[in-house]
Amino acid sequence: MTTLPEPDLRHHGDAEVRGSDLTDLAVNVRAGTPPAWLRDRIARSLDTLAAYPDGRPARAAVARRHGLPTGHVLLTAGAAEAFVLISRAIPARRPVVVHPQFTEPEAALRDAGHRVERVLLSAGDGFRLAPEAVPDEADLVIVGNPTNPTSVLHPAGTLAALARPGRVLVVDEAFMDAVPGEAESLAGRTDVPGLVVLRSLTKTWGLAGLRIGYVLGAPELVAALERAQPLWPVSVPALTAAEACCEPAAVEEAALAAARVTADRAHLVDRLAGLPGVEVCGPAAGPFVLVRLPGADAIRERLREHGFAVRRGDTFPGLGPEWLRLAVRDRGTTDRFARALARCLDRAPADRRVE
Known part of the structure; x- marks a missing residue:
């Protein structure tokens, strides 16, 4: 295992934009969400707030969406809650987190008293995972x-x-619904021993403030995680959103959004390719890209002066200050960002290439 300076595992993209009017490329929630039909559906649920939450309809909707019995589904207050449940309910002796990745799994494990080992993937290998690692x-x-x-x-x-x-394998698929056809998903698989798949509804549907996600796994694992939850952990509006987002029409809408994200990401990568010194990690599959460029920490601050917030990379284990993460946005926003980045790089020829 490689020893690196300890990053701030609790730093997240929202810290880059909180209290500002910057154009947000730091947070991976899809812009322009939630859609009006979903806002209206959630708003109507407020008439039922006097009753305690009943998660059965939402749990059944998630199960139907993935072709699973309801005993394989656990609803959570966002995928982040699932990491806390896993850290408390799974009696792991040797937990391993594959990095660079979302830092909350390791943070939750450490808070629960676990000693966490890191498998650090290499940029030289395109951050690809070999099982033997x-x-x-x-x-x-x-x-x-x-x-x-x-x-x-x-x-x-x-x-x-x-x-x-004897091993629990947790695959965080929080961004899988942004991949056309959900290629390479393990959700719905029951033939993989010890598999736990986490899903989030906050990214594609713009529900980060509502907190809704779910766990898919074998009934005995789901039951163990559920025992670690408090009573009524998911609110009525969040349950309403879960049920709505798993209906066939919503799944189709998410698929169309994934196709748009794919096209918009290609446009972003193309614009970045015209800037000298900017290296894009690829091929990218999510609604964001990781880039490396000299002086990225200073560039990030200069971008703020030009009205853009981007996500610093040095808080992810395995990355350093030369890395930035950029959320995929519409083409107009990307074009404005590319021009601002060119100015921050202070390279006149590059600036002309992105006009």
Whole structure:
């Protein structure tokens, strides 16, 4: 294991934009969301707030969406809550987190008293995972797919190869619904021992403030996690959103949004390719891209002066201050950002290339 300076595991993209009017490329929530039909549906649920939450309809909707019995589903207050439940309910002796990735899994494990090992993937390999990199003795393995912040989509077969008796394999698929066809998803699989898949509804649907996600896994694992939850952990509006977002029409809408994100990401990558010194980690599969450029920490501050917030990379284990994560936005926003980045790079020829 490589020893690196300890990053701030509790730093997240919202810190870059909180209290500002900057154009947000730091947070991975899809812009222009939630849609009006979903806002209206959530608003109507407020008439039922006097009753205690009943998660059964939403749980059934999630199960139907993934072709699973309801006993394989647990609703959570966002995917982040699931990491806390896992850290408390899974008696892991040797937990391993594959990095760079979302930092809350490791933070939750450490808060619960676990000693966490890191498997650090390399930029030289495109941040690709080889199953043999994970120690055989690891009894809890956590990996993202597509991974935040690298935007790498690991093959389903590679991740399934990590499973073995006595090991819990947690695959964070918070951004999988932004991948056309949800290629390489393990959601709905019941043939992978110890598999736990996490999903979030906050990214595609713009519900970060509502907190709603879910866990898919074998009934005995789901039951163990549920025992670690407080009573009524998911609110009535959040349950309403979960049920609505798992209906066939909503799944189709999310698929169309994934196609738009793919096209908008290609446009962003093309614009970045015209800037000298900017290296894009690819191929990217999520609604964000990871870039490396000299002096990225200073560039990030200069971008703020030009009205843009981007996500620093040095708080992710395995990355350093030369990395930035950029959320995919519409083409107009991307064009404005590319011009601002060119000015921050202080390279006149590059500035002309992005006009």
